[in-house]
Every structure is written in C-alpha cells, then in structure tokens.
Amino acid sequence: MRNSTVRAVNHLTTRWAAAQAPAGDTSSVFTAAGVWPLLALLADGSGGAARAELAHALGIPAEAAAGAARELLAALAGVRGLRTATGLWAKAGLPLEEDWSAKLPAGARGMLTGNPDADAKTLDAWASDRTGGLIERMPVLLDEHSLLVLASALALRLRWIQPFDEAYGEPFAGPWAGRPVRTLVRSTSLLDRVRVAHGPSGAVTLLEVVGTAGVDVHLVLGEPEAPVGDTLTTAIAAVTKALPATGASLLPDGSPGPGLAVAAVAAYSPEPRLDIETVAFEVRSEHDLLDHARLFGLEAATDSDRGHFPGISSQPLAIASARQSALARFHAEGFEAAAVTAFGAAAGCAPTRPRYRARRAEVYFDRPFGFLTVHRTSRLVLAAGWVAEPDSP
Template sequence: MRGTTVRAVNRLTARWAGALPPGGDTVLSAAGVWPLLAFLADGADGPARAELADALGLPAEDSADAGRDLLAGLGRIPRTGTAVGLWTRPTVTLRQEWAAGLPDATLGRLGADDAANQELLDAWAAERTGGLIPAMPVAVDPATELVLAAALAVRTSWLRPFREGGLFPESGPWAGRELVGLYRTTGLLDRVGVAETGAGPLTVLKVLGDTGVDVHLLLGPEETERGAVLRAGLDVLAGVHRAVPGGALPPGEPGPGVTVRTVRSTTREPYLSVTTSPFALTGDHDLTELPGVFGLSSALDATRGHFPGVADHPPLSVGQARQAAMARFGAQGFEAATVTAFGLVGAGMPMRPYLVRAVDVDFDRPFGFLAVHRTSRLVLTAGWVHEPVPYTFDEDEEE
C-alpha cells in the first residue's frame, strides 16, 4: 500500500474519531469507507467532487487508483478479506468504464421486489464477512437506484495468548463489579509506552498478532472523551507524539493505569504484567449525520445529480450512507468486520420516505483501541470499549 494512501485513510479515521459525540461504546473503520468515497469521487462532478476529494485527502482524479491500491493491499494481509459489490436498477444507464474500475466487484441487478433485493444484499454481507456482519447496513426501497458496498473482515491470533480469569476492581468506575479479565506477563517492557499528547498522558499497549495485524490499547485520563483518546492514539501512531517505552519509564505512576516499581524476583529478568478486559462490540453508523467528515454535503442534495461519471441516467445523489461494524478481542486473538454501503437515488425528483435499520448499542468501558497493520501502519479498525464483560460463576466454582 502506498504511504500517501495509508496516511489519507488514517487522517479520515482521525477526522471521524474527532467528530464522535460524547457517549459510550463504538467501533468504526475508515478503511471500509475510504475506497467507496474514492470510487464515488472518481464519478462525481462540481462541489460534490471537490468535497469528496477533501475528505479523501487526495485529488479526485487520483482517487480510483488509490482505492484499488488500498483494497489490493488489504487483500495481501493474511486472514484479511475484502469485497466490493454494485447493484443497480434496470433503469440505470451505468458508465461501464467506471464500473470496470471497481476491483473484482460483484455486479448485480435490483429487481421490482425490494424484500427480495434486501435478502440478496444481506446474504452478500454475511457471506463476505464470514457471518460477522449478517445484514447490509442500508435498506433498499423504491427510491434506491444503485447500491455500492464494501466488506472488510480481519482476523488475527495473538503471538502470546492471554490467560482468562476473574477481575474484581476495588476502585474506579468498575468498583464492586465481578468481571472477566485477561492476564499476560512478558519480559518485553517496551510493549507498553506513555506519551504526552494534546489529550493528556496516554498509555499505549501493543498486542501483537500472528498475521501482522496488532491491536493498540489506549488508556487516557479518566474523564477524557473517547474521540480525544482515539485521536491521541492516532497521533502517537503517526509519530506526532513520542511514547516513552516501558523500560525507560520512571518509578511511580508515570501514565494512566501504569505503575513502575521495584520488586523481589527469582530471576534477573524484568517483566511487564498486563491486565485488560475482553470486548465484543457492534456499531451502526449513519455517515450522513457527519456529512462534513465524509465530504457528502453536496452529494446529499437531491435537487440535482452529482455523479455523471457513474451513470448517464438517471442523475444520482446520495440517499443513504451507512456502516455496520463489529470487533471482538479475546484471550486467543482479535477479529473485526465492517460492511459499508452507499444507496444512490434519483436526483431532481421528490424523495420517497424509506425505513432504515437502526441498532442501539450502549456499553460502558473507558478505553479505546486501534487495529493496525504493522508494516504499513494502516488503521483497519478503531473503537471505544465502555462496558466490561461480567464474570459468571459456574456451579462447580461455587461449590
């Protein structure tokens, strides 16, 4: 993957994270949105083309090539799968040169039965993510002329698994709760570091996977909003702030959640003891709620068409733009998936009302994470974990 593309995708991750409202748990992937914005920019004109290019961080004339480069690079990561799908009504006169630029895309038709159309798209989402995302995030209704979607699925196993056990905090927001904890001890002190950032001190713990995909756990000051913590983590990843590695941290409490002390041991080797929490998150994002972040302000204007490079007829505008996402972090490894979809509608005509699927997710666990491709430093998935997993005692333990 080109460095310019990786930096552009990570900038969009930072923009999105910075625009998140205060709240609970979420998971998102700019890497799943970026190639679709790139293909739309390639077919756009006027203000919509300029706004999409600004969101991408690249000239519109370079966007399609960069989108193909990104998807090809993602496909080379072991146990990472990508897919692109395009479905159109028979009334859409598609520009074949634009469609031919979609790499290995599924090309399909939307029929007259929208329930059957929805089943077709839902099945594609489930198949392309191995069941991790069971349904397409956009709803097909009579106004939908074209659906453009991308799927991304990532799996990795830890080089050094965690042990699972109980976690019973005595202070802080989890005090008095019986939770599931993950534990690991290593002699590699530099897996953890503390950086001074614009959001305050940030602790970064790297958990290495066997496919070249690592997860960086981020812990900031207790009252810091999730968007600020995630952006600080992205700044550390980009080298804007330098993290002091664990082996160079001073004694005491040099960072959030970090204690450095001298202890008696039977060996000469120092050690890093890690305690964290597993998580299983889902997110449902309406990208049209943040049009400035994704360059969609003009593209959402249905009074005119914005994508003459996509189709000769009818004129098209963006009617829906959504992402469904999930991530699981456990003792053995990490997996994440997203399906991002744009529903384009006929422009210059009255909009018809439609129903969209909404998922309400509310966890309560204050740390962020970035799933990072180790070589390119591309952020595949980012999220905020707000609710720990409760610990359940079985009957044998109680006896």
C-alpha cells in the same frame, strides 16, 4: 500500499475519532478503511461541488481516487487474516458509464429488482458471506426508488502471539467497580509493549498486543476525564509514528501513565517483567455516515434536487443512504490451558534473599478505554473504537 494513501485513510480515521461522543459512556467501533475506498470510487464519478467535497474528505485529488482505491483494496487483500470485498448492484435500465465501471475493483455485480424485501435478502446474504457471518445485514436503506448500491466488506481474524489467561474479577474503583468482568491476564519480559504518549488532554497509555498475521491491537487508556476523541486521536498519532511515545523501559518510576505503574524491585531474576490485566469485550456499532456528512464529503452529494455523479451515470444520482455496521471482539481465543500439580516434602531451610534489582511494570485496563487495530508494516489503522462496557462472566 502507498504511504500517501495510508496517510489519507489514517487522517480520515483521526477525524472520525475526533467526532466521537466526548463522555465515553457508549461503546463504538468504526473503520475508515472500509469507507475510504467507497468515497474514492464515488469521487471518481462525481462532478461539481460534490467532487470538491469528496476530494477534500479523501485528502487526494478526485482524478487519482479510483486508482488509489483499487491499490488500497488489493493491498488489504494481501494481509493475512483479512478478507475484503466490494460489490455493486444497479437497478435494471440504469445506464452506467463504462469508463467508471472499468475502474471498479473486482467484485460482485448484481441487479436491484425494485422489490426492497427481495433486494435486502440478496444484499444481506452478500454481507454475511463476505464477513463470515460477523455482519448479517447490509447497512443500507432500500425502497422501490433505489437505483444503485456500492458496498465494501472487511473481516479480520487474528490470534495472539502470546495468549492471555482468562479469569474473573471485579475492579476496585471507577465505573466498573464491584462488577464481575471477564479478566484477561498475562506477563512478558518486553517492557516496551506498553508506552506512554502525551496529547491535548494529558498522558495516554498504549499497550501493543501482537497478532500472528502482521496485524496488532493497541489498547489505549487516557486520563479519567479526558474526552474520547482526544484519547483516540493521540493514540492514532502515536501508533502511526506521528507523535513520540516512550516505552516503559525508559519511563520514570511511579505512575507515568494512566493505569500504569513502574518500579525497580527486589527480584530473584534480573529479567524485566510487564504484568498485563485487561478485560474481554465485544462491541457492535451502527453508523449513519450522513450524521457527519461534512466529515465524509457528502453534504452536496445528498442534495436530491440535482445529480452529482455524471461520471457514474447519465441519469442524475444523489446519495440517499450511507451507513456502516461494525463489530469488534477482544478475547483469549486460541488460548489453551494446562495444569501441573505437585506435592513435595523436604527438610526446610531459611529462604534466600533476592539477589537482583529488576524493572517491573504493571498496566491495568479496568475502566473505559479505546482500541486500535493496526497493520504492522504500513501502520494503516484498520479499525478503531471505544469500550464503555466489558464482557461479564
């Protein structure tokens, strides 16, 4: 996929992240990669003020939008573990401009009957099928006046290169203190899986959890009082290489980042080690994009007193609904456990002293934190979110 398109989608993700509630007391997940292609297809058929607003939100000219949307969706379809789909449903008798229809990505084409209940069942079945049951309902408001629905679906499933061990524990401090949580732990010799970047609200710690299908998840911990938007936007800049981040192998001893401790310790092996402790989580979100109409370039397009999409239909059209349902789960799926127990007895002797000084790092995600799902090759941010509540046993 083109670098210019990746930058445009990531810019929309950054702006959406910046608009998140600052306190971080609510979990959320959102994917601009699912919204951007639809905005691009609308921009291609728009006119007047709506066209200018959509182009600004997209970050590319409206005349190039449809081609960029098709290219992006085709590239996403090639990502292992990621399913994508688009769909268009129009009311019988609605004339669609052939030039616009011909530019649509391949996908479902259907008809709206004008019966909201029947149409909702059809659309819900499509959403569930295209996401493997992860999203069960189409997030659109339907009534007998609905003329057109344009939708996209993305569903990602990946396994960790190195699985976690699952345990149960209780954080000692912070908003989760004293609460039982599903804890995930593992160790690696790759210290630079954890890095620290600096943004407007201080240091941000990023942990890269590598997936098997070319898609990784980055867990993101900011300073305790940092606004969510600052933490997420700093992390997005770091994972997309727009902002430098320093790996733990080069960080000073002490606590160089939130939740992170680094030290040189006496050890029996010279190999470095990074110990990781985080929590399992499941986050579901419902977003009304019209709550941030300016962000998505939809202010003018919602004015129902006039039509805004002459390139889509000769019948005047305005945006009546724009919503997203999203889900994210982080757990130890695919992890298999085995145990070996041995009892031995021998003549004892004094223990040997550690012979080496080795680099050790520990990172803990035991209070609210963010996450980013990133395509490793292109650096496209597929999804972003915030974990206010961990999974309980």
